[in-house]
Amino acid sequence: MPVSVLLILGMGAAVGFISGLFxxxxxxxxxxxxxxxGIPPAVAVATQSAQIVASSTTSVLGALRRNALDHKLGAxxxxxxxxxxxxxxxxxxxxxxxxxxxxxxxxxxxxxFTIVGSLMLKESIRExxxxxxxxxxxxxxxxxxxxxxxxxxxxxxxxxxxxYVSVIPILGxxxxxxxxxxxxxxxxxxxxxxALLYIFRVPTTVVVGTSQFxxxxxxxxxxxxxxxxxxxxxxxxxxxxxxxxxFGAQFGARMxxxxxxxxxxxxxxxxxxxxxxRFGLELVLQPEEPFSISVQEVRP
Amino acid sequence: MRALGLLLLLWAGLAPARAETLxxxxxxxxxxxxxxxxxxxxxxxxxxxxxxxxxxxxxAFDVVVTVRxxxxxxxxxxxxxxxxxxxxxxxxxxxxxxxxxSVMTSRPITEITSVQxxxxxxxxxTALVNSNDFTTDRNGADRPFRDALYRLKAQxxxxxxxxxxxxxxxxxxxxxxxxxxxxxPPGNYDVEVTLFADTVILARTTTNFELVKTGFEEQVGxxxxxxxxxxxxxxxxxxxxxxxxxxxxxxRD
Numbered sequence: 001m002p003v004s005v006l007l008i009l010g011m012g013a014a015v016g017f018i019s020g021l022f023x024x025x026x027x028x029x030x031x032x033x034x035x036x037x038g039i040p041p042a043v044a045v046a047t048q049s050a051q052i053v054a055s056s057t058t059s060v061l062g063a064l065r066r067n068a069l070d071h072k073l074g075a076x077x078x079x080x081x082x083x084x085x086x087x088x089x090x091x092x093x094x095x096x097x098x099x100x101x102x103x104x105x106x107x108x109x110x111x112x113f114t115i116v117g118s119l120m121l122k123e124s125i126r127e128x129x130x131x132x133x134x135x136x137x138x139x140x141x142x143x144x145x146x147x148x149x150x151x152x153x154x155x156x157x158x159x160x161x162x163x164y165v166s167v168i169p170i171l172g173x174x175x176x177x178x179x180x181x182x183x184x185x186x187x188x189x190x191x192x193x194x195a196l197l198y199i200f201r202v203p204t205t206v207v208v209g210t211s212q213f214x215x216x217x218x219x220x221x222x223x224x225x226x227x228x229x230x231x232x233x234x235x236x237x238x239x240x241x242x243x244x245x246x247f248g249a250q251f252g253a254r255m256x257x258x259x260x261x262x263x264x265x266x267x268x269x270x271x272x273x274x275x276x277x278r279f280g281l282e283l284v285l286q287p288e289e290p291f292s293i294s295v296q297e298v299r300p
Numbered sequence: 301m302r303a304l305g306l307l308l309l310l311w312a313g314l315a316p317a318r319a320e321t322l323x324x325x326x327x328x329x330x331x332x333x334x335x336x337x338x339x340x341x342x343x344x345x346x347x348x349x350x351x352x353x354x355x356x357x358x359x360a361f362d363v364v365v366t367v368r369x370x371x372x373x374x375x376x377x378x379x380x381x382x383x384x385x386x387x388x389x390x391x392x393x394x395x396x397x398x399x400x401x402s403v404m405t406s407r408p409i410t411e412i413t414s415v416q417x418x419x420x421x422x423x424x425x426t427a428l429v430n431s432n433d434f435t436t437d438r439n440g441a442d443r444p445f446r447d448a449l450y451r452l453k454a455q456x457x458x459x460x461x462x463x464x465x466x467x468x469x470x471x472x473x474x475x476x477x478x479x480x481x482x483x484x485p486p487g488n489y490d491v492e493v494t495l496f497a498d499t500v501i502l503a504r505t506t507t508n509f510e511l512v513k514t515g516f517e518e519q520v521g522x523x524x525x526x527x528x529x530x531x532x533x534x535x536x537x538x539x540x541x542x543x544x545x546x547x548x549x550x551x552r553d
Contacts, residue, residue: 050535050536053536053543054543056543057542057543058543058550061544099375100387220536223535224529227528227531227535228532231524231528233535235524235535236517238535242542242543246542246545247546250546250550284384286381287386289452290378290380291378291445291449292376292388293375293448293449293452293453294375294377295372296393
């Protein structure tokens with residue numbers, strides 16, 4: 001692949017910086033960038049998962065040291081994530097065989113980013129408005145007031161997270177994240193963290209560590225499955241992305257401590273919407289070259 | 301190079317006599333390329349030997365050199381509009397096509413021989429791409445896909461035609477350079493040399509060379525293909541190692 005090494009390193013650092021700034025994985029930015037650069041979507045998605053493994057390993061180790069991890073909740077999330085990951089890789093291979101992988105990836109990105117981006121934008125604008133009027137920033141919902149699906153059967157007690165909820169919605173969430181992660185080359189932190197925080201009301205102290213634990217485990221499985229089933233992992237590209245990302249993220253994190261939370265969310269929402277829009281355009285605009293060749297098999 | 305030409309001449313003199321005999325030789329039968337390879341060229345030398353009984357021809361000889369690379373199974377897809385979006389719809393399979401084709405001629409191919417003969421004998425890139433063994437005929441529906449394959453491969457520099465690619469050093473000795481771009485895949489390459497005079501084929505020889513990739517990147521590629529589980533695990537270990545390293549270096553507490 002004739003792509004400049006310095007460009008990849010620089011991009012890795014820039015995305016790492018942004019991910020450190022927002023405290024997110026950065027896969028959702030890096031994979032689209034790689035695709036826009038002309039790297040085949042299959043390779044971009046599969047290789048990016050290696051970078052996610054590296055960055056979440058860093059945060060899981062940090063969380064372990066601070067004991068900011070709910071092992072039981074993490075294990076349940078990982079169980080669902082494994083199944084989701086395997087399904088995602090299988091779906092990825094099937095779509096690739098049918099010649100529609102690019103379409104699947106682009107459509108999923110557009111959908112996911114538009115939904116999550118607009119939700120975040122709405123939230124941050126409302127928050128901003130409240131603060132302007134001098135009202136309370138966020139109304140904490142009262143205890144005992146739960147969404148009905150949290151009371152489904154198979155309830156389990158999670159002491160660290162101060163939770164007593166049904167396993168089914170947790171498994172469902174992690175299944176979805178595993179699936180989306182394997183298919184799109186994202187860790188899914190930007191979905192898991194808000195979901196755990198706002199839907200399950202997991203205490204903020206363990207949310208990030210636990211979600212990163214799930215991400216590192218499921219992405220690890222996705223990475224190996226991608227290498228075996230799709231042979232789309234590029235080790236050299238992965239190392240470049242990791243090296244760039246690791247350093248960028250540290251500087252981003254340092255910078256992030258001086259940024260205000262709602263400004264954070266607003267910027268992130270704009271970022272998500274922009275990437276979604278860029279993908280949407282690709283889908284709608286008439287392609288310059290409607291034909292494409294794909295190599296099914298090589299006979300040396 | 302000149303010495304090789306002379307050698308060929310000598311050899312041509314010793315060859316058994318027929319009306320017209322074609323003798324060809326490649327400068328190399330094995331091309332080794334490494335990861336910072338930017339393309340190379342292989343030379344084909346040829347000599348035309350005429351026995352004592354054959355009268356000299358009024359017209360000059362023409363030579364067509366056709367090089368075919370290793371075979372690939374390709375699918376060409378066409379994006380079409382479906383509602384507001386463009387998606388891959390129609391497709392055409394090309395079960396066994398050369399990954400690389402180059403045709404070098406001593407003169408524009410249209411001047412060398414007739415359309416019928418070109419099509420029947422598969423002389424020239426257009427005739428090759430339009431031949432029946434490339435893909436199945438679908439009453440003209442296959443045409444845009446054949447054209448697209450030609451166009452896309454030509455953009456990559458893998459399908460090429462050079463109408464001045466063969467040079468006659470003397471009326472009986474010629475030379476052609478086969479360009480091999482960096483994107484040329486490893487494998488066996490067949491070189492077919494056809495001798496024409498007055499639009500008729502007089503002789504044909506075939507020979508081949510092998511393109512072998514060496515170096516780090518190729519090695520990695522082989523491991524990724526043949527040892528995919530090991531490759532995946534190794535990548536995972538590297539990723540975890542870097543993650544751990546970052547944690548140690550940038551420890552904040």
